[in-house]
Amino acid sequence: MPDHQSGHAPTPATDPEIEAERAFLATARAALHTMREDVLTTATVQDSSEDADYTFTNRVLAADRDRRADALVDFDEAPLFFGRLDYPAGAIYETDPDDPPSHTRTTESDRVYIGRRHVHDAGGSPLVIDWRAGISAAFYRATPDDPQGVWLRRRFGFSDSAELTAYEDEPLAADAPAAGAGGALLDAEIERPRSGPMRDIVSTIQPEQDDLVRAPLRPALCVQGAPGTGKTAVGLHRIAYLLYTQRDQLRQDGGVVIIGPNRSFLSYIRKVLPALGEVGVRQATIEELIDWVPVRRVEDPRAEGVKGDSRMAEVLERDLWSRLCPPEDTLVVERGARKWRVPPEELADTLAELRERGIGYGAGPNLLVQRIAHLVMRRIENSGEACDSRTLTELRRNRSISAAARAMWPKADPIRLVLGLLTDPERLARAAEGILTPEEQEAIRLPGRPRSPKSAKWSAADLALVDEAASLIGRPDTMGHIVVDEAQDLSPMQARVIARRCTRGSVTVLGDIAQATGPAAADDWRSLLAHLGQADDARLAVLDRGFRVPAQIIDYAARLLPRIAPGLGAPTGVRRAPGSLVTTAATDLLDDVTLACRGALKGDGSVGVIAADADIAAIHQRLAEEGWEAALVGETEDALDAARLVCVPASLAKGLEFDSVIVAEPARIVAAEPRGLHRLYVVLTRAVSALEVVHAEPLPEALDHPSD
Ligand SMILES: Nc1ncnc2c1ncn2[C@@H]1O[C@H](COP(=O)(O)OP(=O)(O)OP(=O)(O)O)[C@@H](O)[C@H]1O
Secondary structure (H helix, E strand, O other), X not given: OOOOEOOOEOOOOOXXXXXXXXXXXXXXXXXXXXXXXXXHOOOOOXXXXXXXXXXXXXXXXXXXXXXXXXXXXXXXXXXXXXXXXXXXXXXXXXXXXXXXXOOOEOXXXXXXXXEOOOXXXXXXXXXXXXXXXXXXXXXXXXXXXXXXXXXXXXXXXXXXXXXXXXXXXEEOOOOOOOOOOOOHXXXXXXXXXXXXXXXXXXXXXXXXXXXHHOOOOOOOEEEEEOOOOOHHHXXXXXXXXXXXXXXXXXXXXXXXXXXXXXXXXXXXXXXXXXXXXXXXOEEEEHHHHOOOOOEEEOOOHHHHHHHHOOHHHHHHHHHHHOOOOOOOOOEEEEEOOEEEEEOHHHHHHXXXXXHHOXXXXXXXXXXXXXXXXXXXXXXXXXXXXXXOHHHHHHHHOOXXXXXXXXXXXXXXXXXXXXXXXXXXXXXXXXXXXXXXXXXXXXXXXXXXXXXXXXXXXXXXXXXXXXXXXXXXXXXXXXXXXXXXXXXXXXXXXXXXXXXXXXXXXXXXEEEOHHHOOXXXXXXXXXXXXXHOOOOOOOEEEEEOEEOOOOHHXXXXXXXXXXXXXXXXXXXXXXXXOOOOEEEEEOOOHHHHHHHHHHHXXXXXXXXXXXXXXXXXXXXHHHHHHOOOOXXXXXXXXXXXXXXXXXXXXXXXXXXXXXXXXXXXXXHHHXXXXXXXXXXXXXXXXXXXXXXXXXXXXXXXXXXXXXXX
């Protein structure tokens, strides 16, 4: 990172201002260390007896202590603070004539240091303020037009080993010291070469992003953003912010989960929240969230489209409730020497009345037993015999009554229910009549003739069906807040999976309609939000400044937009990088991809080679033969950490980024799937510095001859 202060002058290593800031950083680090030691040495044992309750309490207290200590770990590679706000003296801190001035409270100004976590000294005075605190918002939002009381904003520059090396001042009030043109540290941070997992952006969150990060828990927030506009970054920082402001409520409500499109992506983002001091957030794919059965099959796109359609919810509901079976015979209950009879019409009425109450299917059998027991008890009472609660308990356990209830309201298992429906054409035809066409019914049959859940080859789309069935039978566990990234790919049935888990409507939805590749993906946010149960009051926000991709590359990829998302405008790249885009007509694809890699590896940062799924293994092998250590995304979970050169199947490129990207044979990426052009748009927008498109076949027409 270049050294700059107040414009573009390099900061001399011996600059007394830098020395003073470094000394303060060392003080803050030492104070954080002491805070952690204090937590770790806090006694947690409440009672040393063997009493189970106390043992449990002790365990909870110890776990809480460990969590708090984890959140106070200082990171070698991340600076403890990254910014400073100067206010006129007395504006922030109360002045006590007995207190001598300090580094944060000088005679001219009150200084607020903004960092990853709160640090205070032994007397409890703040040294560093958590970026999520209310006062820190001005660091991200204050402008000369709206200084929010701030006199001067200072940003710090750090080396890779978190050594403070530079600062840059931005005067916000008219009487603040003037500075030259700033922004170099910000630009340098945004352009820093990429390698390994995603980093946090806490020091450079932009005002439009900050507005979303700090948006309240409700209403639901939906962010449409072009590639590289910071949606994922916003989602992760928003989680950290919400946990800071409403940790207890979120924990009580079931915690926070972030849902990403696949394991490689989740591995890519895994370090961001811990770097922000948040260690307990679950990161899962939607399949992991609803892992009813192991997924062993990739669904055919046509079947996936039908299985993901919300009409399947109706089919499942109809099939489940068709299991109710009004009795044909009179129920006879023997009790001692007497027999009590309930005719089938009365039992059928009871069944119908329960059904109309809108209870979950799973609650039915018990309630029905109770109702029938009551019917019998009333008969006993009418005969003059005195009954009490014991009579009712005894009747509820009566075998004839439970057998009748079981026959009328059979127990249901969600996995077996879906298995039965998708393997029995007649049953499916009954449940889907008037809802699915015969062709659609045919398309969603499970392959083979599986007899048991174990022998069936389930797909991810089947999981959402099982979850829907399970939700008709019982209630799933709910969560305090759910962030869904790449949400444009959710099928309506998957959206319903999420909707029923955030019953308080607390959800953040991030995505880009232009990047929707799922066969059942929505074409617009309003309809997806309706499936998420947020039709009425969700806030829909747009991010359109692209931080990842240089403008030249965005313009090139945006040629596809009129075809794939006619309503969406092209994003604005915040950087121009002349020469960042090269297209190479290859004579031999593998040779030319190899050549492109050789060139890209001469630069800094990561190199991603992206090709159609069917082609990537051959490319990977060829690069290995060249003697390069190339990782293959999808082969191991941490492929992105394993090497600088990474091969990526097009279907796993979503959400990832590399300094240089080489895209091999776009036409084959397009041809590989129904939404191939959308996939190509994703693939072309992964580069931070340079993109080389290598093609032996003609380029897709939309790219070669833009229609606008
Ligand atoms: N305010 C910022 N300061 C520095 N870097 C930023 C900022 N906002 C975004 N970035 C960087 O831009 C890149 C793209 O961000 P991110 O992955 O969050 O975008 P996205 O909108 O989710 O992209 P995609 O649609 O491709 O998944 C990341 O490297 C991120 O760190």
